[in-house]
Amino acid sequence: xxxxxxxxxxxxxxxxxxxxxxxxxxxxxxxxxxxxxxxxxxxxxxxxxxxxxxxxxxxxxxxxxxxxxxxxxxxxxxxxxxxxxxxxxxxxxxxxxxxxxxxxxxxxxx
Amino acid sequence: xxxxxxxxxxxxxxxxxxxxxxxxxxxxxxxxxxxxxxxxxxxxxxxxxxxxxxxxxxxxxxxxxxxxxxxxxxxxxxxxxxxxxxxxxxxxxxxxxxxxxxxxxxxxxx
Numbered sequence: 001x002x003x004x005x006x007x008x009x010x011x012x013x014x015x016x017x018x019x020x021x022x023x024x025x026x027x028x029x030x031x032x033x034x035x036x037x038x039x040x041x042x043x044x045x046x047x048x049x050x051x052x053x054x055x056x057x058x059x060x061x062x063x064x065x066x067x068x069x070x071x072x073x074x075x076x077x078x079x080x081x082x083x084x085x086x087x088x089x090x091x092x093x094x095x096x097x098x099x100x101x102x103x104x105x106x107x108x109x110x
Numbered sequence: 111x112x113x114x115x116x117x118x119x120x121x122x123x124x125x126x127x128x129x130x131x132x133x134x135x136x137x138x139x140x141x142x143x144x145x146x147x148x149x150x151x152x153x154x155x156x157x158x159x160x161x162x163x164x165x166x167x168x169x170x171x172x173x174x175x176x177x178x179x180x181x182x183x184x185x186x187x188x189x190x191x192x193x194x195x196x197x198x199x200x201x202x203x204x205x206x207x208x209x210x211x212x213x214x215x216x217x218x219x220x
Binding site: 017018019020021022023024026028029030033034037038095096098099100101102103104105106107108109110 | 127128129130131132133134136138139140143144147205206208209210211212213214215216217218219220
C-alpha cells in the first residue's frame with residue numbers, strides 16, 4: 001500500500017513538472033530570454049542584436065536564433081533591398097509576457 | 111543626438127533585463143526549479159530527492175543543493191538521530207510561487 005502511494009506521488013510530481021520543464025526547455029539557458037527581450041521594442045539586424053545582448057558571441061547568437069525560430073518565437077524578414085535581414089518577434093512570443101513579467105517582479109524584489 | 115538616443119535605449123534595455131537576469135541566475139539551468147518543485151510537498155533526504163529528480167547525478171545534485179542553500183532557497187535539517195539530513199524549502203523559496211505558476215501556465219498552453 002505504501003509502495004503504491006509512493007508511486008502515485010512520484011507520478012503526480014513528474015506530471016506537475018512537465019509544463020515547467022517544457023517552458024524551461026524553450027526559454028531556459030543563458031541567452032534566449034535576453035534575446036527575446038532585446039527584440040521587444042523593435043526588430044533588429046544581427047549585428048544590432050549582438051550589440052544589444054552584451055557578451056554573446058556571433059556563433060552562439062546564430063545558434064540561439066535558429067532555435068528560437070524553430071520554436072516559433074522569432075522570424076526573419078528580408079527587406080526590400082534583398083540583403084538586409086531583420087529578426088523580429090512573432091505574435092506567439094508575446095504569450096511569454098506573464099512569465100517574463102513574473103520573473104521581472106521576482107528579480108526586482110529579491 | 112542619435113548616438114545619445116541609442117545609448118539611452120541601450121541603457122534602458124540593460125536596466126530592464128537586470129531583474130530577469132537575476133532571476134535566471136538563481137533558478138535558471140536544468141535542475142534548480144526541478145529540485146525546488148520536488149521539495150514542495152515535503153522535505154526529503156538526499157537519496158529520496160535524487161530519486162524524485164529523475165536523471166540527476168549525485169555530484170550534480172550535491173552542487174545544486176549547495177547553490178540553492180547559498181541563495182537561501184533550501185536548508186538542511188539534521189534529525190534527532192544526528193545522522194539523517196533532510197533538505198527542506200525555506201519560507202523564502204515560496205516567493206517563487208508566481209514565477210513557477212506562470213511557467214506552469216505557459217507550459218500547459220503551449
